[in-house]
Amino acid sequence: MDRGLVTVIGMSIAYVASFLGMWMAWYGWKRRHVTGEAEKVDLKKVRGIGDGEVGS
Amino acid sequence: MVGGAAFFYRLARRSESDFFLAGRSLPWWLPAASVFSTHTATDTPMWITGTVYAHGLRGLWYTFFAGWTSVAAFVSARIYRRALAMTQAEWQVVRFHGLGAELLRGWIAGWQVFMNMFILGWVGMAMGKVGALAFGWPVWYGLVIPSVITAFYTLAAGYWGVVMGDFLQGIVAIFAILLVSWVGIVAAGGPAGVVDGITGMGEAWRLDSMAFTGWLSGDFPVVWWATMLVIAIVGGFGMGTSIDWYVEAQRIQSAKSVRDAAYGIWWGGAITLARNGIWAAAILAFFVMAPGITDPAEYELGWFRLGFELLPAGLIGVFFAAILAIHFSTISSHLNLGALYFTRDLYQRYLRPDASERSLVWMGRAATAVLLLGSFAYGLMMENITQWLIFALWLMMAGIWLPNILQVVWWRFNSWGYLASWIANLGVAWLVVWILPAFGVIPVLPDYLQFWSLMALGALVFFPATFLTKAEPMDHLVHFYLQTRPIGWWGPVKAEARRRGLLDDEPTAAHSGPRPLIRRTWTPEEADAWSREDWIAIVLSPVIMGLGMIGAANACLGRMSGLWQLALATGLGLVMFWVIDPKLKAVSVEYELQQAKYLERLERQMRWSRQGESDNGENV
Numbered sequence: 001m002d003r004g005l006v007t008v009i010g011m012s013i014a015y016v017a018s019f020l021g022m023w024m025a026w027y028g029w030k031r032r033h034v035t036g037e038a039e040k041v042d043l044k045k046v047r048g049i050g051d052g053e054v055g056s
Numbered sequence: 057m058v059g060g061a062a063f064f065y066r067l068a069r070r071s072e073s074d075f076f077l078a079g080r081s082l083p084w085w086l087p088a089a090s091v092f093s094t095h096t097a098t099d100t101p102m103w104i105t106g107t108v109y110a111h112g113l114r115g116l117w118y119t120f121f122a123g124w125t126s127v128a129a130f131v132s133a134r135i136y137r138r139a140l141a142m143t144q145a146e147w148q149v150v151r152f153h154g155l156g157a158e159l160l161r162g163w164i165a166g167w168q169v170f171m172n173m174f175i176l177g178w179v180g181m182a183m184g185k186v187g188a189l190a191f192g193w194p195v196w197y198g199l200v201i202p203s204v205i206t207a208f209y210t211l212a213a214g215y216w217g218v219v220m221g222d223f224l225q226g227i228v229a230i231f232a233i234l235l236v237s238w239v240g241i242v243a244a245g246g247p248a249g250v251v252d253g254i255t256g257m258g259e260a261w262r263l264d265s266m267a268f269t270g271w272l273s274g275d276f277p278v279v280w281w282a283t284m285l286v287i288a289i290v291g292g293f294g295m296g297t298s299i300d301w302y303v304e305a306q307r308i309q310s311a312k313s314v315r316d317a318a319y320g321i322w323w324g325g326a327i328t329l330a331r332n333g334i335w336a337a338a339i340l341a342f343f344v345m346a347p348g349i350t351d352p353a354e355y356e357l358g359w360f361r362l363g364f365e366l367l368p369a370g371l372i373g374v375f376f377a378a379i380l381a382i383h384f385s386t387i388s389s390h391l392n393l394g395a396l397y398f399t400r401d402l403y404q405r406y407l408r409p410d411a412s413e414r415s416l417v418w419m420g421r422a423a424t425a426v427l428l429l430g431s432f433a434y435g436l437m438m439e440n441i442t443q444w445l446i447f448a449l450w451l452m453m454a455g456i457w458l459p460n461i462l463q464v465v466w467w468r469f470n471s472w473g474y475l476a477s478w479i480a481n482l483g484v485a486w487l488v489v490w491i492l493p494a495f496g497v498i499p500v501l502p503d504y505l506q507f508w509s510l511m512a513l514g515a516l517v518f519f520p521a522t523f524l525t526k527a528e529p530m531d532h533l534v535h536f537y538l539q540t541r542p543i544g545w546w547g548p549v550k551a552e553a554r555r556r557g558l559l560d561d562e563p564t565a566a567h568s569g570p571r572p573l574i575r576r577t578w579t580p581e582e583a584d585a586w587s588r589e590d591w592i593a594i595v596l597s598p599v600i601m602g603l604g605m606i607g608a609a610n611a612c613l614g615r616m617s618g619l620w621q622l623a624l625a626t627g628l629g630l631v632m633f634w635v636i637d638p639k640l641k642a643v644s645v646e647y648e649l650q651q652a653k654y655l656e657r658l659e660r661q662m663r664w665s666r667q668g669e670s671d672n673g674e675n676v
Contacts, residue, residue, distance in 0.1 A: 004489040004500065011452055014170045015482050021166020021402060025158045028406030032664050033155075 072404075072416040075214035076142060076396040077310040084319035086219050087307035091324020093222035093385035094303055095122065096229050096331065099182035100382075102356040104332055108339040109355045112262025113609055114276055117284055119332045120605065124300065125325025126597035127292025129318045130590060130636060131543055132464055133308045136295075137317040138540040138647055140654055142309060144168065144295065144302045145401040148471070149661065150539075151463055153532040156471025156525075163478060165401035168302055169427075172394030176203070176387060176431030183383045184435070189357055190364050190376060199435045202380055206387040207428050211421045215310060218388045225381035232363075232378030233331060235371070237338035237612065240362035244341035247614025253344035262340065263613070265606045283504040287457065289598045293543065294461030301460075306393055313644040315637075322597070329601050333608025338362060340613070395423035409663045452489060454507045455481030455514030465544025467533055473522030480517035484510055534558065539654055541584045576638045580646030583639050593636040600625045600632065 073079055078086075107115035141147040145168065148160040180199040187198030209217040244250045254262050261267040269276045287296065295301040304321055311317035342358040349355040363375045399420045404411055411419070459477040462469040488509050493500045501509060527533075533549045536542075538558055553559040560581060575582075575589060603625035610618025 004493065007452060008486050008490050010174075011485060012482065014167055014174070017166040017170030018163045018478070019166070021162040021164070021169070022159050023162070024166075024402050024406045025160075025162025028162075029155055029158045 071413045072400065072420070073142070074216065075417045075420050076392065076400065077306065078215045078219055080310060081312050082219065082310050082316065082320075084311060084316040084323065086223055087311050087317070087320030088323035088327070089226040090219045090222040090307050090385075090389065091125070091304060091321060092327045092331070093226040093229065093382075094389040095300075095324070095328045096226070096233075096382050097179045097182065097386035098186055098379060098383045099179055101335065101359040102182060104335045105339050105342070105358045106352055106356040108336045109343055109349070109358060110352075111276060112259070112267060112340070113265040113336055113606070114267045114281075116265060116332055116336050116605055116609065117281055120284060120329065120602065121288045121300065122325050122328045122332075123285075123288040123598055123601050124292040124296060125304070125321050125328075126601045127289055127594055128301070128304070129292075129322035129325070130593045130597065131293050132295060132301075133304070133317050133321045134314055134640075134643070135464060135540045135542050136305060137308050137311065137314045138654075139536075140309070140539075140651070140658055141305075142400050143397055144305045145397060146658075146662075147305075148474075150658070151536060152471035152474070153528045154471070156475060160471050160475055161401055162406065163475065165397045168397040169394050169402070171302075172390045172397070173427050173430045173434055176390050176394070176427065177434030177437075179383070179386050179390075180431055180435040183379075185357070186360055186379060189360060190372075196436065200432055202383050203387050203428060203431065206384045207391060207424060210388045210391045211424050214417070214420065215306070215392050218385075218392045219310065221388055222385045225385040228378050228381040229385070230327075230331070232375055232382075233334060236359065236363040236367065236375060237334050237341075239366045240338040240341040240359075241612065243362070243366050244344040247337075247612065250337070250341045250344050251613055251615070254340060257344075257347060259347075262343070265609070277502075277504070280502065280504040283507055285598075287507070291457060291461065292598075294464035296457050296460045303389065303393060306389075306396065314647055315640040315644040318640055326601055326604060329605040330608045333605045333610075334612055335359060336609040337612030391424045391427055392420075394427040395420045398423040398427075405662065452485045452506075452510065453481065454510035455484050457507075458511055458515060459518055464542055467537075467546045467549045468522065468527050470522055470525055470528050472525040473518045476521035477514050477518035480514050481510065484513045484517075488513065539650075541586075543586050543590075574635055578639055578642035580642055583642035583646065587639070589635050589639050593632050596628050596632040600628050603628070 071079070104119055107118045109115075111118070136147065139147055139150045141150050143165070145161045145164040148164060149157045151157070152160060180203055181195070183202055184193075184195035184198035187193040188195055209221065213220075241247060241250060245253060251263060254260060267276070268274075268278045268281065271278045290296060295305075304324070307320055307324070308317040311320050339358055342362055346355075346358065346361075349358075360379075364372060367375055399416055403419050403423075404416060408415070456474075456477050459469070459474050463474055488498075488501065488506060492498045530549070530552055534553050534556065537546055537549045537553055550559065554561055574592075575587070603621045607618050607621030607625055611622055612618070
């Protein structure tokens with residue numbers, strides 16, 4: 001098959017994955033901003049913030 | 057590796073940061089070894105063999121895209137390390153703001169999860185081909201069995217296992233590369249025999265790394281060489297070569313300081329390019345022994361043939377063990393990296409922001425397993441795809457090459473412009489690469505014209521998109537500027553930071569009196585600003601890497617020019633480190649005092665914490 005065609009098809013498949021990721025981002029954003037469902041995550045509980053370096 | 061997996065299991069399970077970044081605690085030589093090992097995959101000798109067999113030493117310039125590390129080490133790695141983003145997708149919400157930033161984060165996470173699976177598939181297939189060449193195994197043996205073994209320690213020990221494995225595997229790989237290359241050169245009559253053999257065939261141009269076919273014509277014109285240098289070197293100012301950059305992003309963040317991140321990337325890139333030079337000499341030896349092969353699928357296996365056909369029986373086992381080590385290091389990196397993008401940027405950010413550390417580590421393991429299974433399916437689908445196709449794919453991302461740089465160096469570039477560039481690139485690539493040539497509207501463009509056309513057409517979309525939408529909020533930009541101190545055009549943001557009293561007009565000086573030509577004593581405030589010392593490193597660094605790569609090839613061919621090139625590269629390297637090291641030390645010490653505060657803010661944003669949102673600028 002033509003190398004150019006194979007490459008653009010391969011790239012397009014990767015773009016499908018990107019669109020899926022963007023859709024998930026839109027879903028997450030909407031949950032917290034459009035519908036007003038703001039999370040109240042207690043960071044001390046889930047990660048121990050204040051007890052040491054966060055995220056490390 | 058099994059013992060290592062058990063040992064590092066305890067460290068990896070402590071937190072998401074341990075599982076994916078080894079707790080941001082690594083000295084520079086471990087990320088450096090990991091950069092080298094990850095970029096030494098089973099398909100890499102095929103790719104280098106293919107270019108050098110077809111083009112001679114000038115083919116090495118195709119492999120110089122790793123030269124982006126020469127500039128990135130002192131520019132974008134430094135900026136990115138300060139941003140603290142675990143991934144290139146997370147970087148989007150540090151650099152940009154609001155919905156556009158979130159869409160970009162999801163976009164890039166989706167892209168990278170797929171790309172990791174894709175890379176795992178094609179590297180796995182390369183291993184399948186090597187197994188078939190060496191032992192006559194069915195291809196799927198090589199695709200599946202080594203990857204499953206790798207998955208065991210990657211699942212257990214996470215990035216700790218990856219990076220420690222990479223270090224050991226890197227040593228084994230260097231040993232095998234030197235051994236097989238030496239055996240190949242000796243079999244072709246020694247260095248002089250290789251040079252004489254090629255000259256005797258009337259193919260002396262193959263020994264010249266600058267053997268151009270003209271300014272614009274032929275298969276290696278000056279303009280193509282210059283284009284490749286621009287892509288690599290200028291790309292280092294930002295995240296220009298995004299297909300490589302995202303792998304190194306993890307190595308940069310796993311380093312324990314800004315200085316360690318810079319040196320990790322620099323040495324990883326430098327060793328990779330020197331390795332290419334050594335390989336090139338061996339492949340010219342293979343050319344002397346087996347000239348005239350026209351099928352790329354056949355000559356791409358040349359370096360493996362040197363090993364399997366010339367080594368004595370006892371050493372063939374060692375050689376195969378080294379190939380496995382090369383393979384393990386690449387597979388483990390991409391398994392862990394793909395899982396990182398899924399876990400951190402999709403699962404945690406958008407589905408379960410309140411997930412505990414323990415459940416995130418388990419999700420990381422589950423994502424690793426799913427990626428592995430996906431890669432098997434993908435690998436079996438693309439049995440005949442060579443790395444030339446990957447190179448073509450890399451080239452076709454030209455439409456986002458400039459935006460990848462602009463996001464680092466230009467304050468006004470915004471999330472909508474960047475997102476527009478990604479989407480436009482797909483349409484433009486279809487148009488330029490296939491639709492217009494297929495219908496005879498334009499000829500099939502040479503690579504350099506394809507690159508510049510895609511870049512220019514993409515710019516026609518992303519510049520208007522940027523100017524027709526608002527700049528990112530100044531609060532967000534000021535915070536980003538103070539945290540990362542980016543290079544480039546940040547004047548209005550810098551002025552606003554000064555107006556708010558967050559940045560001194562005249563930083564405290566370490567010396568009284570006139571500025572020395574090369575400053576070696578820095579206050580933290582002085583070190584944060586870009587200065588001539590940075591520019592000396594930025595200019596010298598690609599020259600050193602280029603000389604190292606070409607010099608290694610020439611030296612292995614016994615040519616005096618190679619020794620001079622290596623000596624010059626060493627001398628310039630000493631000067632470069634003498635100039636830049638005091639500054640990097642000063643930047644690192646100051647930044648580490650701020651890091652805990654920045655990490656906490658990032659984590660609150662990550663969890664959609666309300667406090668994190670209110671922190672988004674008003675109180676910078």
